[in-house]
């Protein structure tokens with residue numbers, strides 16, 4: 001795909017994600033790999049409900065962009081770190097949802113959330129049964145994004161990062177080997193997080 005086709009497809013996917021209320025108040029950021037060393041990513045501070053194709057900038061994996069008028073999202077370095085960690089990653093989607101925010105904050109003593117018993121786990125690449133165990137790591141939030149990226153790199157060396165991770169009190173990062181797979185992973189994980197949150201609410205009410 002050339003840049004324009006990739007931008008058009010990425011915009012379609014972000015439109016669909018934003019319409020679900022998963023990136024309120026300009027939150028979230030979205031990218032797609034262009035080649036070995038660069039990606040398209042949403043510009044900083046744009047309303048994801050009103051995105052235009054020119055709101056996607058090309059940045060290389062050192063964070064440089066050639067755009068004079070817009071700057072890339074502050075969290076660009078997390079995207080470029082992921083592309084550098086795995087050449088198979090073709091797209092990275094980051095949302096700010098209530099489920100991801102509440103659950104990652106509730107489990108302050110845990111460094112991951114584990115899903116088991118859900119049919120929706122099969123939306124994740126390589127998971128073939130609800131009986132599998134799916135682990136979603138949690139990183140501690142940090143306004144220093146390079147420090148957060150370093151935390152990701154260190155954790156990547158010793159944990160399983162197949163589909164995504166949570167940033168505590170912040171949101172979800174997920175990815176895929178294609179844009180479509182990244183979207184499927186996002187929808188699947190957000191569904192699983194919502195199930196866990198609703199299950200806990202039911203337990204409180206009993």
Ligand SMILES: [Zn+2]
Pocket residue numbers: 027028029075094096170171
């Ligand atoms: Zn964010």
